[in-house]
Amino acid sequence: MMSAKFFENWFLPGVWLTVQITVLSALFAFVVSFVIGVLRTSRWRIVRILSGAYFEIFRSTSALVFMFWIAFTVPMLLHIKFAPMFSGILALGITYGAYGSEIVRGALAAVPAAQREAGIALNFTPMQRLRRIELPQAWPEMLPPFNNLLIELLKGTSLVSLIAVADMTFAGNLKRLVSGDSAPIYTLLLVLYFVFAFILTRVMRLLERRAKARVGQRPAQSGLRALFGGVREKSAIDPITSAGGAK
Template sequence: MMSEKFFTEWFLPGIWITVQVTVYSAALALAVSFLIGTLRTSPLWIVRFASGTYFEIFRGTSALVMMFWMAYAVPSLLGIQFVPMAAGVLALGLTYGAYGSEIVRGALAAVAPAQREAGIALNFTKAQRLRKIELPQAWPEMIPPFNNLLIELLKGTALVSTIAVADMTFAGNLLRLAKGDSAPIYTLLLVIYFVFAFLLTRGMRLLERQANRRMGKTPPEKTGFLSGLRSKSATDAVTGTGGAK
Protein backbone atom coordinates (compact mmCIF):
# COMPACT_ATOMS: atom_id res chain seq x y z
CA MET A 1 0.00 0.00 0.00
CA MET A 2 2.92 2.33 0.44
CA SER A 3 6.10 2.30 -1.52
CA GLU A 4 9.28 1.48 0.30
CA LYS A 5 10.59 4.92 -0.49
CA PHE A 6 7.59 6.61 1.06
CA PHE A 7 7.79 4.35 4.06
CA THR A 8 11.42 5.18 4.86
CA GLU A 9 11.27 8.84 3.90
CA TRP A 10 7.98 9.89 5.44
CA PHE A 11 6.26 7.26 7.49
CA LEU A 12 9.05 6.05 9.76
CA PRO A 13 10.31 9.59 10.44
CA GLY A 14 6.67 10.50 11.08
CA ILE A 15 6.40 7.85 13.78
CA TRP A 16 9.58 9.17 15.31
CA ILE A 17 8.22 12.74 15.26
CA THR A 18 5.05 11.55 16.99
CA VAL A 19 7.19 9.93 19.68
CA GLN A 20 9.25 13.09 20.07
CA VAL A 21 6.22 15.37 20.29
CA THR A 22 4.68 13.02 22.86
CA VAL A 23 7.80 12.94 25.02
CA TYR A 24 8.50 16.67 24.88
CA SER A 25 4.95 17.80 25.50
CA ALA A 26 4.50 15.18 28.26
CA ALA A 27 7.63 16.49 29.97
CA LEU A 28 6.42 20.07 29.70
CA ALA A 29 2.93 19.10 30.86
CA LEU A 30 4.38 17.22 33.85
CA ALA A 31 6.48 20.21 34.89
CA VAL A 32 3.51 22.56 34.53
CA SER A 33 1.27 20.12 36.44
CA PHE A 34 3.54 20.02 39.46
CA LEU A 35 4.32 23.73 39.42
CA ILE A 36 0.75 24.96 39.04
CA GLY A 37 -0.76 22.13 41.09
CA THR A 38 1.54 22.86 44.03
CA LEU A 39 1.08 26.61 43.81
CA ARG A 40 -2.66 26.10 43.88
CA THR A 41 -2.33 24.69 47.42
CA SER A 42 -0.37 27.72 48.62
CA PRO A 43 -1.58 29.46 51.77
CA LEU A 44 -1.07 32.83 50.06
CA TRP A 45 -4.23 33.88 48.25
CA ILE A 46 -2.36 35.83 45.59
CA VAL A 47 -0.36 32.75 44.59
CA ARG A 48 -3.52 30.64 44.57
CA PHE A 49 -5.28 33.27 42.50
CA ALA A 50 -2.52 33.53 39.91
CA SER A 51 -2.10 29.77 39.52
CA GLY A 52 -5.87 29.29 39.55
CA THR A 53 -6.17 31.82 36.75
CA TYR A 54 -3.64 29.88 34.69
CA PHE A 55 -5.66 26.74 35.30
CA GLU A 56 -8.97 28.29 34.30
CA ILE A 57 -7.60 29.92 31.16
CA PHE A 58 -5.69 26.96 29.82
CA ARG A 59 -8.36 24.48 30.78
CA GLY A 60 -10.85 26.53 28.82
CA THR A 61 -8.59 26.58 25.80
CA SER A 62 -8.91 24.25 22.86
CA ALA A 63 -5.49 22.70 22.26
CA LEU A 64 -5.95 22.89 18.51
CA VAL A 65 -6.93 26.57 18.52
CA MET A 66 -4.01 27.26 20.84
CA MET A 67 -1.72 25.49 18.42
CA PHE A 68 -2.86 27.60 15.48
CA TRP A 69 -2.58 30.69 17.60
CA MET A 70 0.98 29.84 18.65
CA ALA A 71 2.02 28.90 15.15
CA TYR A 72 0.43 31.74 13.21
CA ALA A 73 -0.88 34.54 15.46
CA VAL A 74 1.95 34.81 17.97
CA PRO A 75 4.62 35.54 15.35
CA SER A 76 2.74 38.58 14.05
CA LEU A 77 1.30 39.54 17.44
CA LEU A 78 4.42 39.35 19.57
CA GLY A 79 7.12 38.93 16.97
CA ILE A 80 8.17 35.52 18.31
CA GLN A 81 8.54 32.84 15.68
CA PHE A 82 8.44 29.20 16.81
CA VAL A 83 9.48 26.28 14.71
CA PRO A 84 6.25 24.36 14.09
CA MET A 85 7.13 21.53 16.46
CA ALA A 86 7.81 23.99 19.28
CA ALA A 87 4.43 25.63 18.75
CA GLY A 88 2.80 22.21 18.89
CA VAL A 89 4.68 21.10 22.00
CA LEU A 90 4.00 24.39 23.79
CA ALA A 91 0.29 24.28 23.03
CA LEU A 92 -0.02 20.65 24.14
CA GLY A 93 2.23 21.00 27.19
CA LEU A 94 0.56 24.15 28.49
CA THR A 95 -3.03 22.94 28.05
CA TYR A 96 -2.50 19.38 29.29
CA GLY A 97 -0.37 20.79 32.10
CA ALA A 98 -3.42 22.71 33.26
CA TYR A 99 -5.44 19.48 33.46
CA GLY A 100 -2.48 17.83 35.18
CA SER A 101 -2.30 20.58 37.79
CA GLU A 102 -5.78 19.56 38.90
CA ILE A 103 -4.54 15.99 39.38
CA VAL A 104 -1.60 17.20 41.48
CA ARG A 105 -3.75 19.60 43.50
CA GLY A 106 -6.36 16.94 44.15
CA ALA A 107 -3.81 14.33 45.18
CA LEU A 108 -2.08 16.79 47.53
CA ALA A 109 -5.41 17.72 49.06
CA ALA A 110 -6.11 14.02 49.61
CA VAL A 111 -3.00 13.49 51.75
CA ALA A 112 -4.24 12.94 55.30
CA PRO A 113 -4.04 16.17 57.36
CA ALA A 114 -2.48 14.06 60.12
CA GLN A 115 0.58 13.62 57.92
CA ARG A 116 1.00 17.37 57.74
CA GLU A 117 0.68 17.51 61.52
CA ALA A 118 3.31 14.82 61.98
CA GLY A 119 5.56 16.88 59.74
CA ILE A 120 4.99 19.95 61.88
CA ALA A 121 5.68 17.96 65.04
CA LEU A 122 9.06 17.00 63.60
CA ASN A 123 9.69 20.64 62.78
CA PHE A 124 10.02 20.26 59.02
CA THR A 125 9.77 23.45 56.99
CA LYS A 126 6.81 23.84 54.65
CA ALA A 127 9.02 23.08 51.65
CA GLN A 128 10.41 19.96 53.34
CA ARG A 129 6.93 18.76 54.20
CA LEU A 130 5.90 19.19 50.59
CA ARG A 131 8.95 17.47 49.18
CA LYS A 132 9.45 14.65 51.64
CA ILE A 133 5.96 13.89 52.87
CA GLU A 134 3.12 15.31 50.83
CA LEU A 135 4.33 14.87 47.25
CA PRO A 136 5.75 11.34 47.73
CA GLN A 137 2.50 10.23 49.33
CA ALA A 138 0.37 11.91 46.69
CA TRP A 139 2.42 10.47 43.81
CA PRO A 140 0.91 6.96 43.67
CA GLU A 141 -2.55 8.56 43.63
CA MET A 142 -1.56 10.70 40.68
CA ILE A 143 -0.36 7.91 38.39
CA PRO A 144 -3.70 6.46 37.21
CA PRO A 145 -5.17 9.86 36.27
CA PHE A 146 -1.82 10.85 34.78
CA ASN A 147 -2.06 7.74 32.63
CA ASN A 148 -5.45 8.88 31.32
CA LEU A 149 -4.01 12.30 30.64
CA LEU A 150 -0.98 10.85 28.88
CA ILE A 151 -3.22 8.92 26.49
CA GLU A 152 -5.21 12.08 25.81
CA LEU A 153 -1.91 13.83 25.14
CA LEU A 154 -0.77 11.08 22.79
CA LYS A 155 -4.03 11.46 20.88
CA GLY A 156 -3.54 15.22 20.93
CA THR A 157 -0.18 14.93 19.20
CA ALA A 158 -2.02 14.13 15.97
CA LEU A 159 -3.06 17.79 15.98
CA VAL A 160 0.46 18.93 15.16
CA SER A 161 -0.09 17.57 11.64
CA THR A 162 -2.43 20.51 11.05
CA ILE A 163 0.38 23.03 11.60
CA ALA A 164 2.70 21.25 9.19
CA VAL A 165 4.70 19.15 11.64
CA ALA A 166 5.52 15.95 9.76
CA ASP A 167 4.28 13.44 12.32
CA MET A 168 2.75 10.14 11.30
CA THR A 169 -0.73 11.59 10.77
CA PHE A 170 0.86 14.17 8.47
CA ALA A 171 2.58 11.36 6.58
CA GLY A 172 -0.75 9.57 6.32
CA ASN A 173 -2.39 12.62 4.80
CA LEU A 174 0.48 12.96 2.34
CA LEU A 175 0.03 9.40 1.23
CA ARG A 176 -3.69 9.90 0.72
CA LEU A 177 -3.01 12.94 -1.44
CA ALA A 178 -0.43 11.03 -3.46
CA LYS A 179 -2.24 7.74 -3.85
CA GLY A 180 -5.88 8.44 -3.17
CA ASP A 181 -6.12 5.08 -1.43
CA SER A 182 -6.96 6.10 2.09
CA ALA A 183 -8.50 3.05 3.80
CA PRO A 184 -5.31 1.12 4.62
CA ILE A 185 -3.30 4.15 5.65
CA TYR A 186 -5.81 5.54 8.13
CA THR A 187 -6.50 2.09 9.51
CA LEU A 188 -2.79 1.56 10.02
CA LEU A 189 -2.50 4.96 11.70
CA LEU A 190 -5.30 4.19 14.12
CA VAL A 191 -3.74 0.84 14.97
CA ILE A 192 -0.34 2.41 15.65
CA TYR A 193 -1.88 5.02 17.94
CA PHE A 194 -3.76 2.27 19.74
CA VAL A 195 -0.60 0.22 20.20
CA PHE A 196 1.24 3.27 21.53
CA ALA A 197 -1.60 3.94 23.96
CA PHE A 198 -1.47 0.33 25.07
CA LEU A 199 2.30 0.43 25.62
CA LEU A 200 2.10 3.69 27.56
CA THR A 201 -0.59 2.22 29.78
CA ARG A 202 1.54 -0.85 30.48
CA GLY A 203 4.45 1.43 31.35
CA MET A 204 2.31 3.49 33.69
CA ARG A 205 1.03 0.30 35.36
CA LEU A 206 4.62 -0.66 36.12
CA LEU A 207 5.25 2.79 37.51
CA GLU A 208 2.12 2.51 39.64
CA ARG A 209 3.15 -0.86 41.05
CA GLN A 210 6.61 0.43 41.81
CA ALA A 211 5.20 3.53 43.52
CA ASN A 212 2.86 1.41 45.60
CA ARG A 213 5.66 -0.94 46.57
CA ARG A 214 7.57 2.05 47.88
CA MET A 215 4.60 2.81 50.07
CA GLY A 216 4.69 -0.77 51.29
CA LYS A 217 1.51 -1.64 49.39
CA THR A 218 1.09 -4.42 46.87
CA PRO A 219 -1.90 -3.70 44.65
CA PRO A 220 -3.83 -6.55 43.06
CA GLU A 221 -2.59 -7.41 39.60
CA LYS A 222 -4.93 -6.26 36.85
CA THR A 223 -5.20 -8.88 34.17
CA GLY A 224 -6.62 -9.25 30.71
CA PHE A 225 -5.74 -7.49 27.51
CA LEU A 226 -8.78 -5.27 27.45
CA SER A 227 -9.15 -4.92 31.19
CA GLY A 228 -9.32 -1.20 30.76
CA LEU A 229 -6.56 0.64 29.03
CA ARG A 230 -7.58 3.41 31.34
CA SER A 231 -8.10 3.04 35.00
CA LYS A 232 -11.82 3.09 35.12
CA SER A 233 -12.39 4.41 38.54
CA ALA A 234 -16.05 4.88 39.24
CA THR A 235 -15.50 7.89 41.44
CA ASP A 236 -13.43 9.56 38.75
CA ALA A 237 -16.17 9.33 36.22
CA VAL A 238 -18.79 10.53 38.62
CA THR A 239 -16.85 13.55 39.81
CA GLY A 240 -15.71 14.23 36.30
CA THR A 241 -12.03 14.38 37.19
CA GLY A 242 -11.37 11.13 35.35
CA GLY A 243 -9.97 12.08 32.01
CA ALA A 244 -9.24 15.49 33.51
CA LYS A 245 -10.86 16.79 30.39
Protein backbone atom coordinates in the same frame (compact mmCIF):
# COMPACT_ATOMS: atom_id res chain seq x y z
CA MET B 1 -0.06 -0.07 0.35
CA MET B 2 2.83 2.39 0.43
CA SER B 3 5.94 2.68 -1.63
CA ALA B 4 9.35 2.10 -0.08
CA LYS B 5 10.16 5.72 -0.82
CA PHE B 6 7.07 7.05 0.96
CA PHE B 7 7.73 4.69 3.86
CA GLU B 8 11.29 5.92 4.24
CA ASN B 9 10.76 9.62 3.57
CA TRP B 10 7.42 10.29 5.26
CA PHE B 11 6.01 7.45 7.24
CA LEU B 12 8.93 6.35 9.43
CA PRO B 13 10.09 9.92 10.16
CA GLY B 14 6.46 10.75 10.94
CA VAL B 15 6.19 7.94 13.48
CA TRP B 16 9.45 9.00 15.04
CA LEU B 17 8.27 12.61 15.22
CA THR B 18 5.03 11.54 16.93
CA VAL B 19 7.10 9.69 19.53
CA GLN B 20 9.36 12.71 20.04
CA ILE B 21 6.50 15.17 20.34
CA THR B 22 4.67 12.89 22.76
CA VAL B 23 7.71 12.49 25.01
CA LEU B 24 8.77 16.15 24.95
CA SER B 25 5.31 17.63 25.47
CA ALA B 26 4.62 15.02 28.19
CA LEU B 27 7.78 16.10 30.03
CA PHE B 28 6.83 19.75 29.66
CA ALA B 29 3.23 19.09 30.75
CA PHE B 30 4.52 17.05 33.70
CA VAL B 31 6.61 19.96 34.97
CA VAL B 32 3.72 22.40 34.47
CA SER B 33 1.37 19.99 36.28
CA PHE B 34 3.55 19.90 39.38
CA VAL B 35 4.37 23.60 39.47
CA ILE B 36 0.79 24.75 38.97
CA GLY B 37 -0.71 21.91 41.03
CA VAL B 38 1.52 22.68 44.03
CA LEU B 39 0.98 26.43 43.72
CA ARG B 40 -2.75 25.82 43.80
CA THR B 41 -2.34 24.42 47.34
CA SER B 42 -0.33 27.46 48.49
CA ARG B 43 -1.01 29.19 51.79
CA TRP B 44 -1.03 32.52 49.92
CA ARG B 45 -4.34 33.50 48.41
CA ILE B 46 -2.83 35.50 45.57
CA VAL B 47 -0.72 32.51 44.49
CA ARG B 48 -3.79 30.27 44.56
CA ILE B 49 -5.75 32.79 42.49
CA LEU B 50 -3.05 33.18 39.82
CA SER B 51 -2.36 29.47 39.49
CA GLY B 52 -6.10 28.76 39.54
CA ALA B 53 -6.52 31.27 36.73
CA TYR B 54 -3.88 29.44 34.67
CA PHE B 55 -5.76 26.19 35.18
CA GLU B 56 -9.17 27.63 34.29
CA ILE B 57 -7.92 29.46 31.20
CA PHE B 58 -5.90 26.69 29.61
CA ARG B 59 -8.25 23.82 30.31
CA SER B 60 -11.07 25.84 28.78
CA THR B 61 -9.39 26.86 25.52
CA SER B 62 -9.05 24.72 22.45
CA ALA B 63 -5.60 23.17 22.21
CA LEU B 64 -5.81 23.36 18.43
CA VAL B 65 -6.74 27.04 18.27
CA PHE B 66 -4.11 27.75 20.90
CA MET B 67 -1.56 25.91 18.75
CA PHE B 68 -2.57 28.03 15.72
CA TRP B 69 -2.27 31.10 17.91
CA ILE B 70 1.29 30.23 18.97
CA ALA B 71 2.32 29.11 15.50
CA PHE B 72 0.76 31.95 13.45
CA THR B 73 -0.42 34.84 15.67
CA VAL B 74 2.44 35.22 18.11
CA PRO B 75 5.11 35.36 15.37
CA MET B 76 3.11 38.14 13.66
CA LEU B 77 2.63 40.13 16.85
CA LEU B 78 6.16 39.77 18.21
CA HIS B 79 8.08 39.40 14.96
CA ILE B 80 9.65 36.14 16.09
CA LYS B 81 9.32 32.74 14.54
CA PHE B 82 9.09 29.39 16.29
CA ALA B 83 9.88 26.08 14.68
CA PRO B 84 6.45 24.47 14.06
CA MET B 85 7.36 21.52 16.25
CA PHE B 86 8.25 23.88 19.09
CA SER B 87 4.86 25.61 18.77
CA GLY B 88 3.14 22.25 18.92
CA ILE B 89 5.02 21.10 22.02
CA LEU B 90 4.43 24.44 23.73
CA ALA B 91 0.67 24.38 23.09
CA LEU B 92 0.30 20.74 24.14
CA GLY B 93 2.46 21.16 27.25
CA ILE B 94 0.64 24.25 28.43
CA THR B 95 -2.82 22.77 27.82
CA TYR B 96 -2.21 19.28 29.18
CA GLY B 97 -0.20 20.76 32.06
CA ALA B 98 -3.37 22.58 33.10
CA TYR B 99 -5.28 19.28 33.21
CA GLY B 100 -2.37 17.66 35.03
CA SER B 101 -2.26 20.38 37.68
CA GLU B 102 -5.73 19.30 38.75
CA ILE B 103 -4.43 15.74 39.21
CA VAL B 104 -1.54 16.96 41.36
CA ARG B 105 -3.74 19.30 43.39
CA GLY B 106 -6.36 16.62 43.97
CA ALA B 107 -3.83 13.98 45.02
CA LEU B 108 -2.15 16.42 47.44
CA ALA B 109 -5.53 17.31 48.91
CA ALA B 110 -6.23 13.59 49.42
CA VAL B 111 -3.18 13.10 51.68
CA PRO B 112 -4.68 12.84 55.17
CA ALA B 113 -4.47 16.05 57.20
CA ALA B 114 -2.96 13.97 60.00
CA GLN B 115 0.17 13.50 57.90
CA ARG B 116 0.60 17.25 57.56
CA GLU B 117 0.08 17.59 61.31
CA ALA B 118 2.72 14.96 62.04
CA GLY B 119 5.06 16.97 59.82
CA ILE B 120 4.30 20.16 61.75
CA ALA B 121 4.85 18.35 65.06
CA LEU B 122 8.33 17.37 63.85
CA ASN B 123 8.97 21.00 62.89
CA PHE B 124 9.52 20.42 59.17
CA THR B 125 9.35 23.51 56.96
CA PRO B 126 6.34 23.65 54.62
CA MET B 127 8.68 22.82 51.71
CA GLN B 128 10.13 19.80 53.54
CA ARG B 129 6.64 18.58 54.34
CA LEU B 130 5.72 18.84 50.68
CA ARG B 131 8.82 17.07 49.40
CA ARG B 132 9.25 14.37 52.00
CA ILE B 133 5.74 13.62 53.18
CA GLU B 134 2.96 14.96 50.98
CA LEU B 135 4.27 14.46 47.43
CA PRO B 136 5.65 10.93 48.03
CA GLN B 137 2.28 9.87 49.43
CA ALA B 138 0.27 11.64 46.74
CA TRP B 139 2.42 10.24 43.89
CA PRO B 140 0.86 6.75 43.62
CA GLU B 141 -2.61 8.33 43.52
CA MET B 142 -1.54 10.55 40.62
CA LEU B 143 -0.37 7.75 38.35
CA PRO B 144 -3.69 6.30 37.09
CA PRO B 145 -5.11 9.72 36.10
CA PHE B 146 -1.72 10.70 34.66
CA ASN B 147 -1.92 7.56 32.53
CA ASN B 148 -5.26 8.72 31.12
CA LEU B 149 -3.89 12.15 30.46
CA LEU B 150 -0.78 10.76 28.79
CA ILE B 151 -2.93 8.80 26.34
CA GLU B 152 -5.03 11.90 25.66
CA LEU B 153 -1.80 13.76 25.00
CA LEU B 154 -0.49 11.05 22.66
CA LYS B 155 -3.66 11.28 20.59
CA GLY B 156 -3.60 15.08 20.85
CA THR B 157 -0.19 15.17 19.16
CA SER B 158 -1.99 14.53 15.85
CA LEU B 159 -3.06 18.20 16.03
CA VAL B 160 0.49 19.23 15.12
CA SER B 161 -0.12 17.87 11.62
CA LEU B 162 -2.32 20.94 11.10
CA ILE B 163 0.57 23.36 11.70
CA ALA B 164 2.74 21.60 9.14
CA VAL B 165 4.65 19.31 11.45
CA ALA B 166 5.22 16.08 9.56
CA ASP B 167 4.16 13.61 12.24
CA MET B 168 2.60 10.26 11.42
CA THR B 169 -0.89 11.72 10.99
CA PHE B 170 0.60 14.25 8.55
CA ALA B 171 2.09 11.35 6.61
CA GLY B 172 -1.32 9.68 6.55
CA ASN B 173 -3.00 12.80 5.20
CA LEU B 174 -0.30 13.12 2.59
CA LYS B 175 -0.86 9.55 1.45
CA ARG B 176 -4.61 10.13 1.17
CA LEU B 177 -4.12 13.31 -0.84
CA VAL B 178 -1.67 11.66 -3.19
CA SER B 179 -3.35 8.30 -3.78
CA GLY B 180 -6.92 8.97 -2.60
CA ASP B 181 -6.92 5.62 -0.87
CA SER B 182 -7.44 6.43 2.80
CA ALA B 183 -8.54 3.11 4.29
CA PRO B 184 -5.21 1.28 4.70
CA ILE B 185 -3.21 4.25 6.00
CA TYR B 186 -5.77 5.57 8.47
CA THR B 187 -6.45 2.07 9.78
CA LEU B 188 -2.74 1.59 10.25
CA LEU B 189 -2.51 4.91 12.10
CA LEU B 190 -5.32 3.92 14.47
CA VAL B 191 -3.54 0.68 15.24
CA LEU B 192 -0.28 2.54 15.82
CA TYR B 193 -1.87 5.02 18.24
CA PHE B 194 -3.40 2.08 20.06
CA VAL B 195 -0.08 0.25 20.29
CA PHE B 196 1.68 3.35 21.61
CA ALA B 197 -1.10 3.94 24.16
CA PHE B 198 -0.93 0.33 25.26
CA ILE B 199 2.82 0.56 25.80
CA LEU B 200 2.36 3.77 27.79
CA THR B 201 -0.32 2.14 29.95
CA ARG B 202 1.90 -0.82 30.74
CA VAL B 203 4.80 1.42 31.70
CA MET B 204 2.53 3.54 33.89
CA ARG B 205 1.13 0.42 35.60
CA LEU B 206 4.66 -0.64 36.37
CA LEU B 207 5.43 2.77 37.85
CA GLU B 208 2.21 2.65 39.85
CA ARG B 209 3.02 -0.75 41.27
CA ARG B 210 6.48 0.36 42.30
CA ALA B 211 5.18 3.60 43.77
CA LYS B 212 2.60 1.77 45.85
CA ALA B 213 5.19 -0.67 47.10
CA ARG B 214 7.33 2.27 48.13
CA VAL B 215 4.60 3.76 50.31
CA GLY B 216 4.07 0.33 51.82
CA GLN B 217 0.75 -0.36 50.14
CA ARG B 218 1.65 -3.64 48.44
CA PRO B 219 4.74 -5.69 47.59
CA ALA B 220 6.56 -4.93 44.36
CA GLN B 221 6.55 -7.44 41.54
CA SER B 222 9.36 -7.60 39.11
CA GLY B 223 9.80 -8.46 35.47
CA LEU B 224 7.12 -9.46 32.99
CA ARG B 225 4.48 -10.22 35.57
CA ALA B 226 4.61 -6.65 36.73
CA LEU B 227 4.44 -5.40 33.16
CA PHE B 228 1.44 -7.49 32.19
CA GLY B 229 -0.18 -8.24 35.51
CA GLY B 230 -2.22 -5.07 35.78
CA VAL B 231 -3.14 -3.48 39.08
CA ARG B 232 -6.14 -4.62 41.03
CA GLU B 233 -7.60 -1.82 43.06
CA LYS B 234 -7.65 -2.13 46.84
CA SER B 235 -8.36 -5.85 46.88
CA ALA B 236 -9.16 -7.12 50.34
CA ILE B 237 -7.64 -10.45 49.35
CA ASP B 238 -3.95 -10.74 50.09
CA PRO B 239 -2.30 -11.67 46.77
CA ILE B 240 0.25 -13.90 48.47
CA THR B 241 -1.77 -15.87 50.99
CA SER B 242 -5.10 -15.46 49.15
CA ALA B 243 -6.62 -14.79 52.54
CA GLY B 244 -8.68 -11.76 53.42
CA GLY B 245 -7.25 -9.64 56.15
CA ALA B 246 -7.60 -6.39 57.95
CA LYS B 247 -5.67 -3.64 56.28
